[in-house]
Amino acid sequence: MLLLDAMNIKLFIAGSSVVIISIAAGLFFLFTLQSAPAASPEIQAAEAAKIIYPRYDLDIEIEYSSHLVRVAEKAGFLNTAGEPVNELVFSFPPAIYPDVMKLESVEIVRNNEKKSIAPEIDTSMIVISLDTPLAVHESIEVRFNFSLTLFQIFKTDLHPYGNYGYGSQVLQCGEFFPTLTPWVPGQGFRRWKYHKIGDPYLYPLADFNITINTSPDVVVAAYGQVSQDNGIWKFESPHSRSWAFTASPEYKVMAGGTEALPVKLFYVSQNARAVEACFKTALDSVTLFSELYGLYNKKELVVAENAYYSSMEYTGFITISGSHMETYTSAAPYLLVYITAHEVSHQWWYGSVGTDQLLEPWLDEGLATYSEYLFFKKYHSELAGAWLRTANQAMVPGHYIDDTIFDFDIRTRYFQTIYRLAPYFIYEISLAVGETTFQKFLHEFNIRQTDTFASGADFFRILREFSSADFTALGVKYFRRPPDALKAETSSPMTRVEKGVSS
Ligand SMILES: [Zn+2]
Incomplete structure (x- = not known):
């Protein structure tokens, strides 16, 4: 928004341009300025660091009973790299499973013109070479339409294999849509080969806006819920490293924490002691690590029981092994308690302080x-x-x-x-x-x-x-x-x- 309050200036807004007519001391001036929305702190920081700060809008449909997830994604950014961009690189782990991921269309939108493209897919990387380099301060949006026919996962499965899939009670989706890789000044977007050990992802900060459409009986667990009405769930997760969800018609919710920091646990386990121990550990650890490392900087902590052996961190959201929930006893608390504290601490050592999870x-x-x-x-x-x-x-x-x-x-x-x-x-x-x-x-x-x-x-x-x-x-x-x-x-x-x- 542009605000001018000089008495002798009138504004006429036409399209994206602002026309300023100034009549002062008998003189007549006509200027045409390109309007520019005020840059967010993130965009200003990206500009200063010569990196890219993307925004993702996801429209997701979950057909729970057929384990089908359809996604319409818009990934956009302003070129704040301080140099032209020739090639876009997205990390998209489901691309390694042709039976799971069906890419229906990819379009690029520049200057209000839409163009279909066929990107190069290299293991989990989607590479888009631009015909014309993206100029400094030029915007671009890439639209992906794809579906995921999830495979079944079990409580013995390990990350990264089980990051997306469905279990007997929970469907889970982490790292399930294309995200831009980190921009390296002078080099471009990073590329790497998918690897089946470790966390084969990198997480530059971005804004995420999500709408999920599913049947009304399905409960969706994720960070940043802003509304939920009859199967339509909306989430906003600004300034985040990732966004993921789990879903189940059997989820129950335990809620607590404080007004400043609500903590929610979505669970399916019948093991009441495990549910209590997991919730208490999440609450105690977010409190302890806030004291030790610096305040937790998200508006809520969401914890969800998952369908495999591993547990995983996402921004404001952690999933906890359904296997560890099942085997917990107060006489043998180690597995569930350590993994919950571990995943909560990632909100600092991943969420707040990003690191290179491929190389270090x-x-x-x-x-x-x-x-x-x-x-x-x-x-x-x-x-x-x-x-x-x-x-x-x-x-x-x-x-x-x-x-x-x-x-x-x-x-x-x-x-x-x-x-x-x-x-x-x-x-x-x-x-x-x-x-x-x-x-x-x-x-x-x-x-x-x-x-x-x-x-x-x-x-x-x-x-x-x-x-x-x-x-x-x-x-x-x-x-x-x-x-x-x-x-x-x-x-x-x-x-x-x-x-x-x-x-
Ligand atoms: Zn970890």
């Missing part, structure tokens, strides 16, 4: 798993010892914690390296630094790296402001390429004041 999976998974230990120490001290025994493993021959997901072809080796050794490395660092100082560092790391893609180098650079200890031996033990920052510093650590960091 140790960073977010190491921190999320280390967060389990902090949770146990506070709320279940009897389980903290079990966590330490579980994490303190022998190195996996041939692997180091700085390996990429592509370096692993055996899932158990990935799991032991990234979910056991990486958090134990972080634990050992915390002992060397002092646990209180280390917690101050984690808080600072979150605050300084909020809304970024942080790297291991960022982690160690900020850590060095809190400690000059010699971590050389830890670097050699855990890293294929030990970071220089782990070597002893000759000078004393710089304080936050010396670094000019505001509190």
